[in-house]
Amino acid sequence: MHIFATRKVLQAFKKAEKMAGGSIENIEILADSGSPEEEELFEWHINSVKINQEDLLVLTHDLSGLTLLFLNTDAEELLDFYEWFEEAVYDLLGKLGFTHKSIQQYLTHSKGSNLTVSKATDFKKIGRNSSAVNLIRQLDHYQENEYTIQSYWQYQISHLNRSLKQEHRPFKQFISEYEKIIGPVNYHVDLAEIEVRLKMGGLPDVIRIIQMPMQLTFEDLHRVIQKVFMWQDAHLHQFIMEDGSTIIGAQQKVNMERYQMGGEEEAYAASQLKLADVITPETNGVFTYVYDFGDDWVHSIRVRTFYSENRQVFPKLSLMSGDPVPENIGGPPGYAYFLEVINDPTHDEHSVIKEWANDYLSRLNLFNDVNHFNHDLKSMHI
Template identity: 80%
Template sequence: MHIYATKKVMQAFKKAEKMTSGTIENMTILEESDSPEEQALFEWHINSVKVNQEDLLIVTHDLSGLTLLIVNADTEDLLDFYEWFEEALYDLLGKLGFSHKSIQQYLTYSKGRQLTLGKATDFKKIGRNSSAVSLLRQLDYYQENEYMVQSYWQYQTSRLNRSLKQASQPFTQFINEYEKVIGPVSFNVNMAEIEVRLKMGDLPDVIRVIQMPMQLTFEDLHRVIQKVFMWQDAHLHQFIMEDGATVISAEQKRSMERYQMESQAEASAASQLKLADVITPEENGIFTYVYDFGDSWEHRIRVRRFYSENRRMFPKLSLMSGEPVPENVGGPPGYADFLEVINDPTHDEHSVIKEWANDYFTRLNLFNDVNNFNHDLTVMHS
């Protein structure tokens, strides 16, 4: 494995090397810029940047644009850089469903568990690394700084980093090159079939059954629920687990901590918590997702079954019952009133409510379809 480093990062590694009076474990620092690797599959670029007051090492794969993030890596931490690199890679490829064996094959196929570090001189590839930095800065908010590997953001940045305008998405590009050089990727994806039931009071519940990879996060599950219920992600949300624990967005958690709201500060950040960390056959098989604390849309989530797949998997909607409801309608009681007015052309408020709901009905007619939802879910995670 070879990593091209900017001048700043190269100097930091050399400083760390002096601290050891020898060489950094699993790493050889080269004076020349050329890679000793024979395959571009094993070449990366690294830079050190500051994003939202956090010092980051950003490592990008030259061919695909996959991105690894390591936070607050000071000189002493660089002595264990291989461990951080390996942890970040396991986290990212694990979210794609790579088996432990396939990840280990990638790490050892070229030079064993060894990294070489050389000077970055290719401006085109340096630009790919810079584009990952730009993507990271464009994301809505940043995560808690106690996480050395920023799982969610390296996943999202990797998914979007197409600075060389390759035909394939970054994940697909990496998998294709892997299979060309090493052989077929073996996948091991733990799955859960979950029923999400929007409780509607006296009206029939709105139900969606989703196949969900367990290596994805609660933030991913939030986005999937938003998609298949046609919510617009315009309000706060939280998960309330069977054991009483709460899971909220990282942005919300950070705001609550800022205003010293202790109960919310103790909640977990959705983007840093994988489903498999919390949901098991023994625990949290039933929990709640609440969206919009004003209208209080309560979704009861029940795990129907656990199973595994040996292929790459995406979230998938397998069953839908009932139509999505409009935002800001006043919860289940407000929706009941909405239906009464919209279904009665003689009602005094019919024309006003119909105009107010025009966007909702347009989206309902265009997008409320299983195939459309599944196309969007695949795009979101490919």
């Protein structure tokens, strides 16, 4: 595995090498700017940046644009850089369902458990690294804490980083090249089939049955629910677990702490917690998702079953019952009134309500389909 480093990072590595009294464990700093690797699959670029007063190391995979993130970048911490790198690769590829064996094959395929480092000179590859940095700046609520940066956001940024305009998305590109050079990827994915039921008062509930990989986070589950209920993610949300704990969006948590909001109970950031961290066959099999604290859309969630697959698996909608509900309509009572008006052309407010709901009705006609939702869900995670 080879890393092309900017001058600043290369100097930090050399300083760490002096502190170690020789070489850094599993890392060799090369005198020239070349790479001993024969394949881009094993090459990365690294830069050090400051974002919101935090020092980060940003690594981008040369071929695909996959991105790894690290906090605390002084020379002393670089003594443990290989351990950091290995842990981040395991976390990122593990979210795709790679087995331990397949990840280890990638880490050791070319030069064993060693990294070589040399000076970065390819401006195109440096540009891809800069593109990842710009994505981090756009996601300003990444700064929840070190775990969030190194886990959830490196996954999201990897998905988005397509600065070289390659034909395939980053994860798909990486997997394709991996299988070309190393061989088939072995997968193992633990899943939960969950029923998400939007409680509608006197009206029939709106139900979605979803398969969710357990290595994904509650933030991913939030995004999946938003997609299959055709919500616009324009309001606050929270998960209320069976054990009483509360899980909210990372930005919500930052704002609560900044303005000293909230009660005695601690709220956890959704991007910090994988589903497998909280949901087990014994605990939290039933919980609640609330979206829009004004309209108060309450979704009852029940885990129907746990199972495993030895293949690549994405979130998937397997069954849907009932139409999505428009936002900003006043909750279940407001929706009941909306149906009364929209279904009665003689009602005094029919034309006004129909014009207000034009966008919703158009999306309902075009996109309210299992296949469409599943296409979007797959695109969100590959």
